[in-house]
Structure formats: C-alpha cells, structure tokens
Amino acid sequence: MRIGLPRGLLYYKYHPYWETFLTEIGFEVVVSPPTTRKLLKEGLIHAESEICLPVKVFYGHVASLMEKVDAVFIPRMVSVEGKAYTCPKFLGLPDMIKAAFPNIRIFSPTINAKKGFKGYYRQLLLFARQFEASAFKAFSAIMAAEKNQKQYMAQLYKGIIPVKNNKIPSNGNPNIDSVKVGIAGHAYNIFDDYLSVGLIKKLTDRGASVVTPENVPQKTWNKYSSKLPKHLFWTYEKELIGASLYWIEERLIDGLIYVMSFACGPDSIVQYILEDEARKYNMPIMPLILDEHAGEAGIVTRVEAFLDMLRKKVYA
Ligand code: SF4
Incomplete structure (x- = not known):
C-alpha cells in the first residue's frame, strides 16, 4: 500500500521517525514535494480562510498526494511531553483534513504522551497490527524509528539542519564579518523554503551564522523556559x-x-514574551510575519537592514 506523508507542519520535526516506522511495517512512503506557489494556492482553495498559513499549506500538500497514494498518514498529535500539549490545530488536523477531502483515506494514530510510554507504544502497535504486521515486526519498526529520530536529533544538536532535500549549512559565509543570528520560529515555517522565502539561505549568504530552536537540546530549553x-x-x-x-x-x-x-x-503571545526578554538584555530583535503574500524584496530589505544594524553594534 502506498501511504502519503505531507511535507508540512510536524513533518519537519519527525520525518525520520514516521518514514522509518511506516516503511518498516510494510508501506511504500510517498512524501509530497516541497512547497510551491501552486501547492499553496491549492491549499487556499480547500482550507478555511481563518486558519494559520502553515495549516493552509498542509492542505495543499495533502491535495498534491491525492492521485498518488492509497491513504495519507496524519497522526493526531495531542501531547509529546507529559506537562504540555501541542497547538490545538494539531489535535484537530485529521478531522479538518477529512472534512475537506472526504474521499481520501486517512490514517491517524493518536500520539498522547499524557498516557505514558505504555499508552504511546500501545497506539503504535495497534496501528501496525491493523496492517497485519506481527507484534515483533511492529515493535522492531518502533525501535528502528526511534533510533533514526535520535540520530537526526544528534545532528541537529551539532548545529546542522539536515531536512531532506533541503540541506542548509548554518555556519555563515567566512568572507564577510560574521554575526550570529538566532531564528525563533516553528520548524514548518523556517525550514520550508517557500514559506520563509529562503530566510536561512538569505542570512548565511550575507555572512550570518544561524541557529534555530532545533539546535538546542530539550533539557536546555526546558530549563530556560521554566x-x-x-x-x-x-x-x-x-x-x-x-x-x-x-x-x-x-x-x-x-x-x-x-x-x-x-x-x-x-505566536501572538510568544511575540510579547520574547520582546520583553530581549529588551531586558538589550538584544536586537526583529519580528517577521509570514503570510501568503510574503514577497522576496520585502524580506531581503528587512534582513539586510537587520544585519547592517547588528554589524554596526558588534564591530563598531
Ligand atoms: S502554532 Fe500557530 S502556526 Fe502552528 S499550527 Fe498552531 S496556530 Fe498554526
């Protein structure tokens, strides 16, 4: 059976896990192509107009898979750690997609860390058993998926951003006075080259070195956010x-x-928290709002002005 994996939202965080798990239990995995203008337009046709931009794009990715696969894999991500939830959009995503594409078969196991490790394994084992995978095969698939995810994360912690078909070095251009820029944003925005208008490349081409939240281990971000x-x-x-x-x-x-x-x-709440904290430490901060009309020229002007300002501050 061919199963589609939309290249949007949490794909950017967990694609090694899902691709390995699904392949190991016997699916042929088809990933949707990188986002394009056409794909976004398709998403806009199917999505509600009030929904956030990355969810609209996700609809476009699902639409692009329709003719190519027998079913689409959209897990219901309720919680990935015991003390918090994911954004409500991830909880309702399988239902929203089902409502917009009633003819597509959707597989959506629930991932809910609040049910503990046993609950999480149980969900995935039950999912795999539906497709006649033996308990041993299903368990091996989970182990292989976890191993690949850990390797991926180890690379991220080294400062690399190894998203498939999108290898971006984050170490800056050594020929220009370098400044270090942190990009605080969701992986599905900043690693989607179309949505972010190639933000990371624009920064590194202009001499900045870049870090993203994916480069910071969970233990560290938990400590600082607490x-x-x-x-x-x-x-x-x-x-x-x-x-x-x-x-x-x-x-x-x-x-x-x-x-x-x-x-x-x-995001609208996070913005105020970050601006407040940056102000306390006299740290320059630039908000960048992405929407379906984001234009290349506007982003380039803002990025260049921000980098010039940082260089004046660092090298003056
Ligand atoms: S966190 Fe924001 S951008 Fe991400 S899915 Fe939720 S509403 Fe959309």
Missing part, C-alpha cells in the same frame, strides 16, 4: 521561547529574528 513566571502549556512554543532565552542570556547570538505565521494564536 524561568518564566508562568508555566507554558504548548510544547513547541516552550521550545522556541526556552531556546531564545538560552541564546539571549548566555550571549550566544548578536540578534534574534522571530518568525511568526499569519493567523497563529500562540
């Missing part, structure tokens, strides 16, 4: 705030770019 007066309920927002606080407090960056997507609820 310094906030109030506990954050959303894991991925906690990750990007914790990573940013780590860079800011330890003086690991010269400036911070906060990438938000249009119509994202959590």
